[in-house]
Amino acid sequence: MTIHDLCEQARNTACACGAPPGCPCVCAPSHYHYARLARAARDGLITREDFAQVIHDADVFQGMDTVTDPGGDAMRPADDGDGFQYETVAELIRAYVGRYGFQDACDAYGEDEVRAACLLGVLT
Numbered sequence: 001m002t003i004h005d006l007c008e009q010a011r012n013t014a015c016a017c018g019a020p021p022g023c024p025c026v027c028a029p030s031h032y033h034y035a036r037l038a039r040a041a042r043d044g045l046i047t048r049e050d051f052a053q054v055i056h057d058a059d060v061f062q063g064m065d066t067v068t069d070p071g072g073d074a075m076r077p078a079d080d081g082d083g084f085q086y087e088t089v090a091e092l093i094r095a096y097v098g099r100y101g102f103q104d105a106c107d108a109y110g111e112d113e114v115r116a117a118c119l120l121g122v123l124t
Helices: 003-010 034-042 048-055 089-100 102-109 111-123
Strands: 031-033 066-068
Touching (some): 102 111
Antiparallel strands (some): 031 066
């Protein structure tokens, strides 16, 4: 399995960051917490060997550290957890900026992800 495939499988379990099953981690849509991947391994969604593949290059990590999904999430349909559906995660982030402001969005998703989402909005 590729790292992207493993992240896709891990997405089927809840994360300690508050992301419910099926939703991206709240830190950034293209990042997954190691804790979520560990839960996926515990729940049988991925194998222990697959989890070992993900953490192979990490010298030291904590559960809330993240791995980047090389397949990305910015263009995936998304639900904000409050019942609002968006065509893409980038659209969800732009809506979050509109509701709560740029700084709060940066705190929730990470400044790089927010800037990328806003740039996608200008380009599309």
